[in-house]
Amino acid sequence: MGIEIERKFLVDHNAWQALNKPAGVQYKQGYILSDDTRTVRVRVTEHHGYITLKGPSGANRMSRAEYEYEIPIPEAEEILKGFTTNGTQKTRYRIPAGDFTWEVDVFSGDNEGLIVAEIELKSEQDVFEKPAWIAEEVTDDDRYANSSLALHPFKYWAKQND
Incomplete structure (x- = not known):
């Protein structure tokens, strides 16, 4: 069984802007199914298409079953158009740090202004250093799940709290 173990953090915008980073990759993704x-x-980049299946999160919200398969880009685009009703757009940056690589998502569209970093671990006990641009941990906050952002975009959060 494929297991994904990851932790999720917000990113300090000023520190991120000052960081020397590689080119990012544009992602379009949509959800065929999304529940608790x-x-x-399904996800499309310039050079790849993927379909991903994820199971429920464990008690600590870090681990869950995950299966991801590459599919032809034309089919991924057809699935996005014909089978999904919501999704997200973002630019992903891969930043090596120590023994790990951070994946930093700079969202666009309805989630513009949100920057989230994820680190995938080999075990829940892995120890890692947080780069200076890492801010608050949000692993336990379901609002930051991409599937949640597709349904409840970041641009509406402030209005909901008013």
Whole structure:
């Protein structure tokens, strides 16, 4: 069984802007299924298409079953158009740090202004250093899940709290 173990953090915008970083990759993704126990997502980049299945999160919200398969880009685009009703757009940056690589998502569209960093671990006990641009941990906050952002975009959060 494929297991994803990751932690999620907000990113300090000023420190991120000052960081020398590689080119990012544009992602479009949509959800075929998304509920409390599983998600089925299709994702398209310039050079790849993927379909991903994710199971429920464990008690600590770090671990869950995950299966991801590359599919032809034309089919991924057809699935995005014909089978998904919501999704997100973002630019992903891969930043090596120590023994790990951070994946930093700079969201656009309805989630513009949100920057989230994820680190994938080999075990829940892995120790890692947080780069200076890492801010608050949000692993336990479901609002920051991409599937949640597709349904409840970041641009509406402030209005909901008013």
